[in-house]
């Protein structure tokens with residue numbers, strides 16, 4: 311596997327690739343979990359994809375001049391800041407430098423992508439300073455903040471960023487569970503695309519007595535929407551697992567709805583990680599997905 315392309319067998323990388331192709335990648339993302347090397351390598355792929363000349367189809371292409379510079383760590387529009395993984399190692403001076411730099415338009419590409427390693431070690435002063443930029447970022451700016459755990463961030467910063475977790479627990483992921491999750495996810499995705507509001511409530515009934523099923527199904531729902539989004543934006547693929555569903559969803563759902571649905575799945579998974587009440591989670595699943603699709 312090339313280190314300069316997203317690994318389409320990895321659900322997280324697949325989702326990121328789909329969001330990038332959609333052109334609606336969040337301004338600020340937090341990559342947590344995994345090893346420091348995994349986080350940095352993923353951040354580089356995202357940054358390369360954002361500056362890549364081929365952003366609309368298969369970024370990062372790995373061959374354009376932007377990609378080459380990005381992977382050689384020499385792209386002038388991908389500033390990199392790093393600090394040790396210990397309290398307050400990420401100095402407030404860095405944040406000031408980042409702030410000044412963020413308001414200078416990019417040099418060679420249309421984007422400026424800041425990679426901030428161990429960004430969670432910013433003290434409160436630093437986090438409040440970065441928050442100001444996250445609240446009203448220049449349109450060309452993206453932040454990729456890397457940390458072992460997002461728990462080091464202030465809630466205000468977290469609320470401005472989309473969190474992606476590397477290497478979610480895979481213990482439950484045996485074949486039988488996968489099959490049940492795929493079945494439930496397909497029912498939910500079909501219901502989301504249906505005109506009848508009640509369909510999704512019916513499809514979600516399967517989770518009522520099965521909290522674990524909900525947990526393993528949410529990422530699969532997201533995979534289906536990511537697959538539909540790639541279809542929508544012309545990155546064709548064959549997904550035997552989901553049959554013709556991604557294609558059908560790509561036809562029925564708007565260019566706006568699909569990225570919103572992927573984000574909605576993220577926020578649902580985040581609530582689940584925070585041990586939200588199970589019945590409320592099922593209600594949230596229905597309302598959140600319904601809302602994303604009706605915009």
Ligand SMILES: [Zn+2]
Pocket residue numbers: 361362363364369370371372373374375376377378
């Ligand atoms: Zn490229």
